[in-house]
Amino acid sequence: MNKKTLKDFNYTGKKVLVRCDFNVPLADGKITNDKRIVESLKTIKYLIDNKAKVILLSHLGRPKGQAKPEFSLKPVAERLSQLLDQEVFFFADDQVVSAKVKDQVEKLEDGQVALLENTRYVAGEEKNDPAFAKDLASLGDFYVNDAFGTSHRAHASNVGLASQLPSAVGFLVQKEIDLMAKAIEDPQRPFVAILGGAKVSDKIGVIENLLKKVDKIIIVGAMANTFLKAQGYELGKSLVEDDKLDLAKDLMEKAKQAKVDLILPIDVLVAEEIKEDAAFKEVKIDQIPADQMVLDIGSETLKAIDQALQGAQTVVWNGPAGVFEIDNFSKGTFGIAKSLAQSTGTTIIGGGDSAAAIEKSGLADKVSHVSTGGGASLELLEGKDLPGISAIEDK
DSSP, X not given: OOBOBGGGSOOTTOEEEEEOOOXXXXXXXXXXXXXXXXXXXXXXXXXXHTTOEEEXXXXXXXXXXXXXXXXOSHHHHHHHHHHHTXXXXXXXXXXXXXXXXXXXXHTOOTTOEEEEXXXXXXXTTTTTOHHHHHHHHTXXXXXXXXXXXXXXXXXXXXXXXXXXXXXXXXXHHHHHIIIIIHHHHSOOXXXXXXXXXXXXXXXXXXXXXXXXXXXXXXXXXXXXXXXXXXXXXXXXXXXXXXXXXXXXXXXXXXXXXXXXXXEOOSEEEEESXXXXXXXXXXXXXXXXXXXXXXXXXXXXXXXXXXXXXXXXSEEEEESXXXXXXXXXXXXXXXXXXXHHHHOSSEEEEOSHHHHHHHHHHTOGXXXXXXXXXXXXXXXXXXXXXXXXXXXXXXX
């Protein structure tokens, strides 16, 4: 993906629309985690230093085309002002773009920063409505996509805008493309993928694409249950996709033909129910009690995973190994995080729950890259094009 980047244009005195991902968690109108805002600072500061008039846009939550005050970006503007140590003007308007907003944008001076209201207040955003894209484009001279997390969706504020203005990717998106895309298309070997999470059905495309590329694939989480059942093991009350057993057999066969080492759990933690104080025990996979369910991988499996990662030059991890939100069932997920932190190869965490887990483990700064987009990184792992990035001008 050879796309124009921030450094390909001269922005002095120009109005630059920057699509960011400010979809931050809020509680009682207060931001509880500002990581996504912090991630965008490098691009914003570059534009300020280059004397651009910076107009930021983002969505927040799912207001579904209506102006709902609880989804306003006002708290983001306030936090950005603190982080940048300069005022970020908040152009509050339920239509997002109006005559008043256009007037406010015209008054911006070089190096000043403004934030528009939530783009999803307008129904045309998620429909990639050309009229809304045109309204947005009327505010700027250039468009920069720095929101990797929404790049797998074709919306007015990414694909629509890129079709209207000269466009580039911001530093954050550039980093995602450079690391994620390179790891998948041209990996240093051995290349190992670790896939977890609840459902095989969510990751079929990912597994099929990676089987053509990896040397080893490690499957954990509830999706491993479906593979184990396909091998004839009894899984008790565990979450299993019974309608995907043939698919699991087929994928195991494909791995064999591709000479890819497919590694599944050999022992697991089981309990009668998913709760904090549930009594649990570690058992081999052929000894799962009929009245219990698998909630994490066991210590032998963790050792086997650690062994499989020895010498790996590229590792991609997407999806937890168990119910990591509960301490007793977090050892597998955190154990994988620890193994990756000790790896000397390129280690990439593919967004979503795995990103949350590596943050929670305190090891995020010990891996090469934590992706900022769950859905977008999954689609990259599937080998799909991301419309929000494809729409940006080629070099």
